[in-house]
Amino acid sequence: MGKEDFLPSGTERLDQQLLFTAEIDKMTSVLRRTVLLDKSRRENDAEHSWHIAVMAQLFSEYALRPVDIGRVVKMCVVHDLVEIYAGDTFAYDVAGNAGKKEREDRAADRLFAQLPKDQGDNIRALWEEFDAMETDDAKYAACMDRLQPILHNTLTEGHTWVESGSNRAAVEKRMAPVREFMPKVYEWIDANIDHAIAIGWLKED
Amino acid sequence: MGKEDFLPSGTERLDQQLLFTAEIDKMTSVLRRTVLLDKSRRENDAEHSWHIAVMAQLFSEYALRPVDIGRVVKMCVVHDLVEIYAGDTFAYDVAGNAGKKEREDRAADRLFAQLPKDQGDNIRALWEEFDAMETDDAKYAACMDRLQPILHNTLTEGHTWVESGSNRAAVEKRMAPVREFMPKVYEWIDANIDHAIAIGWLKED
Numbered sequence: 001m002g003k004e005d006f007l008p009s010g011t012e013r014l015d016q017q018l019l020f021t022a023e024i025d026k027m028t029s030v031l032r033r034t035v036l037l038d039k040s041r042r043e044n045d046a047e048h049s050w051h052i053a054v055m056a057q058l059f060s061e062y063a064l065r066p067v068d069i070g071r072v073v074k075m076c077v078v079h080d081l082v083e084i085y086a087g088d089t090f091a092y093d094v095a096g097n098a099g100k101k102e103r104e105d106r107a108a109d110r111l112f113a114q115l116p117k118d119q120g121d122n123i124r125a126l127w128e129e130f131d132a133m134e135t136d137d138a139k140y141a142a143c144m145d146r147l148q149p150i151l152h153n154t155l156t157e158g159h160t161w162v163e164s165g166s167n168r169a170a171v172e173k174r175m176a177p178v179r180e181f182m183p184k185v186y187e188w189i190d191a192n193i194d195h196a197i198a199i200g201w202l203k204e205d
Numbered sequence: 206m207g208k209e210d211f212l213p214s215g216t217e218r219l220d221q222q223l224l225f226t227a228e229i230d231k232m233t234s235v236l237r238r239t240v241l242l243d244k245s246r247r248e249n250d251a252e253h254s255w256h257i258a259v260m261a262q263l264f265s266e267y268a269l270r271p272v273d274i275g276r277v278v279k280m281c282v283v284h285d286l287v288e289i290y291a292g293d294t295f296a297y298d299v300a301g302n303a304g305k306k307e308r309e310d311r312a313a314d315r316l317f318a319q320l321p322k323d324q325g326d327n328i329r330a331l332w333e334e335f336d337a338m339e340t341d342d343a344k345y346a347a348c349m350d351r352l353q354p355i356l357h358n359t360l361t362e363g364h365t366w367v368e369s370g371s372n373r374a375a376v377e378k379r380m381a382p383v384r385e386f387m388p389k390v391y392e393w394i395d396a397n398i399d400h401a402i403a404i405g406w407l408k409e410d
Contacts, residue, residue: 002242002360007400009393017263018393021353022360024259025242028252037207037230047233050255053282054229058222058324070275073282077258119263148226155207155227188214188223195212 013116020114026084033090033160034152043152045080045088052076052144059147060140062182067140075141078123079130082107091149091174092166104131133177142177147185150175154192158201167203168193218321225319231289238295238365239357248357250285250293257281257349264352265345267387272345280346283328284335287312296354296379297371309336338382347382352390355380359397363406372408373398 003022008015030045053076060067080088085107089096108127112120129138150171153161161171171193172179179186196202208227213220235250258281265272285293290312294301313332317325334343355376358366366376376398377384384391401407 002362005360005362007359007393007397009396011389014267014390014393018356021256021260021263021356022242025256025357027255028241028248029243029245036233037227038234040234043233044252046255047249047251050232050251050258050282051226051230053255053258053278054286055226057279057283057328058226058320062219068275070273070279073258073278074262074275077255077278077282078262081259115263123262151223151226152230154212155210157207157210184216185219188212188219191214192212 016114016116017119023111023114024081024084027081030080030083030088032088032149033163034149035156035159037152037155039156039159045083048148049077049080052079052141052148055144055148056141059144059182059185062184063136063140063143064181064183065136067137072137072141072144075126075130075137076144078126079141079145081123082111082127085110090160090164092160092164092170136181139177139181143182143185146175146178147189150189150192153201154196158196158199161196161202165203167205168197169205171202221319221321222324228316228319229286229289232286235285235288235293237293237354238368239354240361240364242357242360244361244364250288253353254282254285257284257346257353260349260353261346264349264387264390267389268341268345268348269386269388270341272342277342277346277349280331280335280342281349283331284346284350286328287316287332290315295365295369297365297369297375341386344382344386348387348390351380351383352394355394355397358406359401363401363404366401366407370408372410373402374410376407 027046028044031042032048034043036043053073056072056076060069082104086103089100108124112124129135130141133139133142175189197204232251233249236247237253239248241248258278261277261281265274287309291308294305313329317329334340335346338344338347380394402409
């Protein structure tokens with residue numbers, strides 16, 4: 001990146017905001033395991049974050065309790081930012097997920113320090129809220145984060161399930177936030193898990 | 206895309222929402238003229254929409270009047286959806302912009318009809334508000350839509366300016382929303398225009 005070409009504005013705060021904007025362009029090269037629906041290549045974090053932010057405007061009627069969609073959309077577009085330094089951890093990678101929390105905390109320290117403190121604190125708080133999955137907004141955002149890849153899997157012949165040799169228990173565990181907070185949507189997921197097992201995309205055990 | 210593999214939920218409304226979610230994955234293959242900051246490839250509409258949605262959480266202090274950031278973020282992630290069918294029209298392509306409005310209206314008819322009517326109407330209204338640039342939320346969203354590519358250009362040796370042979374007047378016209386609604390940020394843009402001309406990335410006339 002040509003940050004050496006950056007022309008300072010004369011105001012440190014504005015420079016920090018502009019340079020942070022440039023830094024997060026790196027989300028476009030953090031690759032996920034999911035493939036795009038045309039199977040041309042793996043999806044990246046910027047695309048995934050955008051996709052669930054649109055979805056958040058469509059599925060709130062199935063949430064058990066009302067959510068603040070504007071807040072959720074803000075959360076969706078920043079929920080994976082720390083992966084710029086921590087990398088994407090595949091949902092079904094047990095070993096990778098063991099060190100995930102520490103790796104992401106260090107990444108957050110490094111990333112959010114590049115913003116003016118008030119803004120770094122705000123965005124970090126949104127990310128931490130998402131990660132803790134305790135508020136209804138965070139639960140709903142987490143549901144979008146689960147629903148998008150399962151939709152992709154069902155439309156790409158179970159791509160990541162086949163590639164990783166996943167089984168029913170792992171997918172059901174991953175989808176638990178949807179079962180708990182969006183039971184009507186989970187019925188569709190549940191039918192898809194059965195179907196994926198029947199068709200051989202997913203293992204029963 | 207494997208939509209033929211879609212397992213219906215038994216509820217038409219939920220099916221429409223899920224299939225619309227699948228359809229908009231095509232945003233990842235609508236390419237813009239802008240290149241990513243690592244210059245590896247052209248940016249796509251999903252990435253651009255995500256990027257300005259994060260930016261909307263950073264720059265509101267420079268807006269002349271208060272904006273509703275949650276609403277703006279919602280607008281940012283849907284503002285280019287019609288390009289799935291209408292294609293991206295390069296900002297400095299005069300001929301392409303002549304037929305843009307009609308092309309995008311037809312695309313919107315086709316795209317939003319795939320959603321339940323209430324949701325299609327809501328998202329279309331957000332897009333139309335963005336496009337009309339009359340409300341303060343839309344003006345602010347438009348500023349993000351202008352600031353992101355100019356930041357990219359300044360950090361990629363004026364990539365799209367050089368490629369298209371753009372001149373000062375065209376860039377100043379394109380940046381007018383920032384000049385009017387975020388004058389402090391425009392000072393930085395103005396200095397970059399002068400710098401780009403001095404260094405040969407942009408033509409004076």
